[in-house]
Amino acid sequence: MTQPSSLPLSMRATVAGPPPFTTLVELTWREKRIEYWIRFGRQTYEQVLDRHRRLVGFRPGSTFAFVRWAANDYGTVLSRIDIVRTINRGEPFQTLPFVRPGGDILLKVEGWPKVARVLEIIDAIEALGIDACDVATDHWRHVSHRIAAGAEPRDYDVDRHAAWLKRRQVEQ
Known part of the structure; x- marks a missing residue:
């Protein structure tokens, strides 16, 4: 028998909702029309809303990349990536579509080449x-x-990353 922790998040028994202070991101996937996905990040919550949408969650202080792409009959209408650090309770934040409540936006880039x-x-x-979740926030x-x-x-590089990890240890 498979242990519950080894199952994918979508197959685990759900509780009433996400843990407190979880940052929620609504993802949509309609092939070649609307494609919102997470490029990297450690998800702690997932809820399937319907065939095309799901809700994923991240604990406070984590970093994730949220990619949004959309097209119509004439071509691409939206290409965007946001790298976001989730917030802790009481921390100021910036709002971002499909991200509740929002977060500390480390990177915001629009246009497919970028x-x-x-x-x-x-x-x-x-x-x-x-x-990529562990990269220095200053680098993003x-x-x-x-x-x-x-x-x-x-x-x-590896040296910069090692310095960042030491800095995080000192700050904690």
């Missing part, structure tokens, strides 16, 4: 063996500002 570049950066970080802000300015962001 979105594709951010996805390449995420792939490069993961190729180093680093989970750096990437956002450099792309907005039309400049190439600095690479994130």
Whole structure:
């Protein structure tokens, strides 16, 4: 018999709702029309709403990437990626469509060429063996500002990541 913790989130028994202070993201998938998905992030909650929509949750202080793409009969009408740090109780936040209550937006990029570049950066970080959820929050802000300015962001490397992990230990 499979232990409940080894089952995918969508197959686990649901409780009345998400744990307190969970940041919820509504995802929609209608092939080649509306495609909202999570590129990275550690989900702690999932609820299937219907065939095309589900609700996922993230605990306070975690980071996730939310990709939104939509098209109509004439082509792409929306391409966007947001990298968001979820908030703790009482912390200020920015609102974002389909994200409740909102979060600390570390990166906001619109337009497919820029979105594709951010996805390449995420792939490069993961190729180093680093989970994109654990990347320094300052790096995502750096990437956002450099792309907005039309400049190439600095690479994130293992040394920078090790320094970030030590900084987090000291701050806790």
